[in-house]
Amino acid sequence: MVDKPLPYEFSRQLALTLLGSFGAAPRDIRKHMRHHQDLGEAMPDSYLRYEYPIILDECRDAMAKFVNAPTDTIVFVSNATTGINAVLRDLTWDSDGKDEILYFSTIYGGCAKVIDYVVDSSLGKVSSRPIDITYPCEDEDIVHAFHAALQSSVDAGKRVKICIFDVVSSLPGVLFPFEAITKACRDAGVLSLVDGAQGVGMVKIDLKSLDPDFFVSNCHKWLFVPRSCAVFYVPLRNQHRVRSGIPTSHGYIPKSGSRFNPLPPSNKSAFVTNFEFVGTVDSSPFVCVKEAIEWRERVLGGETGIMEYTQTLAQEGGRAVARILETKVLDNKSQTMSKCAMTNVALPIDVDLATPSTQDWMMRTMVKEYKTFVALRVHAGQLWCRLSAQVYLDVEDFEWAGHMLLELCERVRRGEGR
Missing domain, CATH: 3.90.1150.10 (Aspartate Aminotransferase, domain 1)
Incomplete structure (x- = not known):
């Protein structure tokens, strides 16, 4: 482990908040990203169709080992909010209007707006229920508040379908008892959607042990991956619930039948192909994940x-x-x-x-x-x-x-x- 500051191209004081907001990548890893951007510019068809998917798979495998999860449950999206959208927009709500989305009052504002959008556009099929918490409080108080909200939902003639919660809350920035709430969701038969926007690279993440229903975590905040990149985990049991990437592109399998796909044939799962290509975007940060993980080991110990x-x-x-x-x-x-x-x-x-x-x-x-x-x-x-x-x-x-x-x-x- 180094015991002195590393060379960065911004003031050390700026970094006091930068990591929690937008992240910062070392020069070596940004150089790696620009190398891949140059490869893509030199021969776009060769790189994007045939080379990039192989490199992306290597990074998915490296991330899978990093968070202790099967590789076929791991894909990358632009940011944590994209992963939250992918889950909530694709869930099916019962027509009786009793489904509820549970969330804590300390939720990140952007994710709260995703909930608002889903509720507003569901035509009455789903509602949301906040769980008010005030810091400081003990972990068991938060778990108790979760169970109380479940009971309130039942008392109101509703049923909680999914609960969204943090690994580390954004503002204030504190560790949330995400492991305990994941277990509480599982015990109650509620889907768990873990918002790890502040997560990988800052606190230990073991997805095999945690076993959430959905998990997303930014890699550009604490893992030293350039902006923007997030790991999106969906276990095999739930991949049928996330049928489309954002935006919907060639990987989507319509119920009405197949459509022409100009990309090379693939034997990967529908979940993986959905997120492998979502249109022409700069996905060079995704192929920096393996390099960032190795850099942290090689340079920082x-x-x-x-x-x-x-x-x-x-x-x-x-x-x-x-x-x-x-x-x-x-x-x-x-x-x-x-x-x-x-x-x-x-x-x-x-x-x-x-x-x-x-x-x-x-x-x-x-x-x-x-x-x-x-x-x-x-x-x-x-x-x-x-x-x-x-x-x-x-x-x-x-x-x-x-x-x-x-x-x-x-x-x-x-x-x-x-």
Whole structure:
């Protein structure tokens, strides 16, 4: 494991939030991506029809080993939201109108909008039910809230068909008890849709042990794969439920019969071919997955050391920022919420001042004047900042962020941004 920052083409301070938002890839892996882009440009037909599918299969196999899953259950999509769409748009809802989608109030906003769209377009066939949670809370409180929501659904004459939940919540950025909720779904006969947008590369993912019904996780956030790339896992038992890639393309098998397919014949499953080609897009990030996994082992010493370093740094860095701001870190008594590479620190500003416009001013000012960005979010009557830890950062970077945030809060109290 390296003990010093790695060479990146952006400020180390910027990376305090970049990993949680959009990710960042090392130069070596971006060079690998551009090599494949050049191959595709030099001979598009040869590369895209005959060479790319073979390389893609190698990357699917590498990812399958990384998350401990069969290769034929693994495909790649552009991002986690695409995977969520693929599942929810393809599910069949009963015509009696009793089906429900269960989700937690800390859901990522984009995924919540997918639920809204499915409900709005279902013509009354499906509804949604939120599970309100307020951090900090214990894992067992979240499991209890899940069971209470199931009972509320029954009491309302409904039935929960699927539940969507995080590996690590986005805002605030805390570890969610995804393993316990996956098991609770299985025991209750509810489909589990795990949103691991913040997942692979940050926390250990073992899909054989977890056994979710659907799982998607961005590779461009924590695994060092260039944007944009996400692993999409669907076990064999559920692949019939996901009949189309997004967008629908040559891999789709219509019920009305076959159509002409200009791509080379394949003996792969319908699920794999659905996502192998979804139109002419730049899929070069997908073929960087194997290289990124090997790079992490070769340069950084492997996943155990990476996760130990980043999770420890997030905890120590969060405490350092809290000392500077004279506030607190968001965590529960058992400290399970902080077992990830992100930390959340309360800002010393009255929540009445933390209006949406003030938050927007603070984040815009970070970009314009401080050349950085830290995500802000009001939760449980308090304004929090979310900071990310990575191998090229150290506690001094968090301290820098703490002083920057303190200065911004002082400016708000003096009337700026309002």
